[in-house]
Amino acid sequence: MIDAQALGLPQIESAFQPVLSLAHGAAVGYEALLRAKHGGMPCSPDEAFALVRRAGRYGEYERACTLHHVRRFMRFADEDSALFLNLHPDVLADPIHGPALADDLLESGVTPGRVVIEVLEARQDTPQALVDAVDRLRGYGFLIALDDFGAGLTNLGRVWDLRPDVVKLDRELICKAVSSYRNARSLLRLVDLLHDIGTFIVVEGIETEEQARLSRDCDADFVQGYYFGRPTIEVDAGVPLTAVPMLDLDAQLMDARKLRRVGDLDELAPYRRAFGQFRDAWCRGEGIERAARHFLECEWALRVFVLDDTGRQVGENIESDRHDPWRRATFPLLARSAGANWSKRTYFRDALVRPGETIVSEPYMSSSSKNLCVTLSVLVQVGGQGFVLGADILFEGLCRTLA
Template sequence: MEITTHKIICTEKTFNISEVIRQKRLMAYFQPIMSVTGRKILGLEGLIRGIIPGSTQIIPPKLLFDAAAKVGLTTPLDRACRDAVLTAFRDYHQTNRDLLLFLNLDTAIIDEVGGSNYLWEQVNSSGISPKNIVIEINESKAMDAQGLTQFVTTYKNKGFLIALDDVGAGFSNMDRIAGLKPDIVKIDRSIIADIDRIYHKQEVFKSLVNLTNKIGALIVAEGVETRTEAIQVLKLGGQVIQGFYFAKPSDDFVLKAELIAKTALVVDNYKALLLQELEDYNQKCLAYTQTVNGMIKALAVVDHPNEFDNQLLQCLILTEAVDCAYVLDESGIQCSDTIGAKNMGACEKLVFHSAKMGVDHSIKNFYYNLIKRKQDTYISEPYVSMATGNLCITYSRVFRLAAKKYILCVDFLETQQPLPVSP
């Protein structure tokens, strides 16, 4: 099908969807999915645009599928779209036999057609091996959970790969993800957008990486639009990226060398960021150590542990970086109050309460790693303090008083400010 390069986007429903399907007025677009650490194009996602019969006007996918749904033609349109994508992918397949085609399937039609072999027959007649086909499904749109599981099992047994799309958006069911055991999990743009700046999105992404690792799946970050987002994905454990940062969907996609150059740029920037973060972390730890050393020096000269509170208070008056501090005995029991120079009582949420003297901390990492693993110092990952509700890290250090062993725990405020990435 020859289409002129001059295209106008159709913004109104001024087309006959039956004729679009009958005349196969459908054009395949492709967007690359990049293995950043592998510095290669892992695959292409096949997308579709309609063309109004007798014109060059492009029909956006939402208008196309909305029109089909209104007149009950979703399944014929879905099949026609896959035909167009499979046909257009053949040339890329001939060039690179390892290239994957990410093929979208409207999961809602599984409820309608059940165990139909139509997709299998389509791929078989295309000459493309099932091992090169990734079937993208959105599990939240399938009402028949048993039918979806049967479909996934059947096609995995035929050699196809299964990807769950838009994970993290709307009502994605984490239990169903674990149950379906997909080969690939695609994280939705709603999680990726501004992930370099928004801390809670980073934590959600890390959790999804952990889940996919446990079920043996590969994670793909969708909708990456900036280099800083790409670097953050890499930092959080994602290695495969799709999005406008690398390329927008196109009907004349070429396996361009500049795409590989962009992966190298992201990796190089990430390496530079790691080195800068390591240097900053070392400087921060040095400052932490100096503060803790000063506090231990003050604690080690008291006559009795009941003087710990006053000494901690005097120390914390002199620093802005500390959220709060307290002392444990060798068995992990808190033997001072939780002392905060400026932040204690600032949190008005009732869920946050500072630990009192006598509380048992023996199951906490900052105790266990020091006493059971016989470490001298422990620095935690950032977490929300149950004392104040602030994001902090705990620096714990063993010290002695009158031949007895104690543990000083200092919660330092953690700003989680990302390092800037040069454009």
């Protein structure tokens, strides 16, 4: 192992930032971060690694940093704390330094199950070598994390290939998610998808209370960021993180607005009333255009339609003429809706099993105009036959009232 200072390479120091479990209000572990100096002056991790790469000592320097982090961590950590170590995929996949790094860690005295190997977001020209390296580390008992998911190369394909224990979401995702109800819902769906794959989720870059609340509301497992704790060289793991207002977070979450179910939104009340008028008028025998006039007068109403009890559409859509600027070019065939089969749509299936009840769908992409929409639907009986009435609301417009 190299002596960084003896070779004129950047001096190594370690800082640690807590990674917190939201359910427990305590640190599940700490991420080790390089605090380097060169020529007596602080330099960023990027600058330090650029220097050692030019010197041809990147792999050795990465290993030196890793061992320094481990030794510092073992001075303060209790037996339950995990250590998150950032490692470049080039080093992990290197035929010399990859195995040597594993040996360094195994000989360091830290239990492998307490070490999370955090694969940095970076291109790797030999992806199978990276998969093999990760599998080898997992075989020793180390945990695997992917850093900066949603930025650059850390994508769903890499998750499938490496099967990590932890995925850390890039900070830009939470920054953008707090800006709108639609973005927040997308983040929730992303967390659900990654949970389905079988991984814990860390939301990185939490700097505000609003971001913290949204992370909790999205059911993220862990959080990390300045709001909960800044990186520090001297860590006292025995001191509770009393600056973190976890109890307040619990209480405020009850009033959180961002991620209420669409069906619970107060803003849908006028659409529900107008849809009820449409249902009653159509069941009395009024023509669909006249029956739907009150609904189509609502601000973000898009269209109404009728399906038979097999999901086949009866007649064409009756469209609002208020939202032409929102309509997007689509395949000409999709503009002809009569006879189309919508039996797999959730709004149709839910209406069948809850007859007479107004169903509110979750947002989905409408094939009629390629917009996100929310559909109100209800199963009614007319002349001894079942029909499902549907009415679409432009979700992208409705979101303007929810941001």
